[in-house]
């Protein structure tokens with residue numbers, strides 16, 4: 509008898525499991541709106557041209573594959589912090605930031621969470637309700653206690669700002685508040701600049717620490733600077749805070765696993781100490797990070813010509829998503845005779861639309877219409893094209909009523 513006999517079958521991942529089910533479907537009309545990965549108008553995966561150019565450069569230079577230091581590629585770490593905060597930010601000038609290259613957004617969040625578990629034992633992390641599903645797993649697996657703050661209001665299909673503030677107020681002083689820097693996943697609803705200010709006031713009042721998850725910089729508005737404004741606001745107010753970054757979406761480097769964890773601190777001395785401890789956490793987990801994606805980012809951000817090309821491609825991607833958002837909205841409006849207000853679709857930003865479809869309605873989308881999506885009612889508009897908007901609108905209306 510096997511010693512593994514009491515190992516039960518794990519449930520499929522709520523997001524990545526959708527792709528597995530999609531692959532198994534043989535229907536020609538099938539549509540994968542599950543995972544948040546950019547597709548072209550032909551619904552094909554897209555490698556950014558600027559990434560190809562950076563890789564060409566790397567090949568010509570004949571760079572080696574030696575181990576990186578534990579903290580990652582120095583040129584990447586510099587570039588990623590500058591992209592986040594702006595190169596002339598005093599936090600960077602004064603060396604008040606500890607940046608460690610991570611295994612994309614997920615690995616960077618995990619490193620930050622491991623730091624919290626080690627140095628702030630018992631401190632609770634508050635996450636939005638709803639949030640990206642993996643946040644809970646990441647925190648639970650390192651033993652960090654978490655609870656939720658209200659975020660989404662189904663009535664208005666908007667932000668429950670009052671509830672959010674009440675829950676931040678109600679959390680024990682000195683809690684960590686996990687915030688999505690921009691393009692909130694799954695709702696596509698971000699606080700306004702005024703609301704961000706009020707959130708910062710509340711965190712300050714309570715001695716809470718922000719932990720920003722920045723997975724879509726440049727993808728919400730098409731502008732890298734605008735999408736970092738929430739983080740920059742908190743940094744300029746002098747918060748100590750964590751910021752996780754990912755290049756999966758904005759540079760399309762999903763499988764390269766490139767991102768970073770940053771900790772912003774009041775002094776350079778503290779930044780050096782925190783960085784040394786982040787390295788100590790990383791070493792037994794994966795020793796040191798992969799080099800390929802780090803070199804791509806460093807080359808693109810560090811070269812003004814490539815950087816401009818990147819920004820143009822990002823605007824193109826963000827623009828295509830905005831285009832299908834508009835088309836889907838118009839299709840729903842013309843097909844749905846109930847008078848329902850679909851304008852929330854236009855107000856949401858980023859890759860996703862939070863449709864308000866329930867679990868059983870989402871099941872109908874998949875079972876009857878072969879539209880694959882997460883069961884919380886989220887659809888990835890990055891996986892939709894103009895040609896399929898009418899079909900999707902039919903599926904949504906059929907499932908809704």
Ligand code: PMP
Nearest residue numbers: 612613614640693721723754756
């Ligand atoms: N945070 C959020 C909110 C996300 O949506 C994602 C990607 N879906 C991530 C983090 C991390 O993704 P990755 O590990 O691919 O960078």
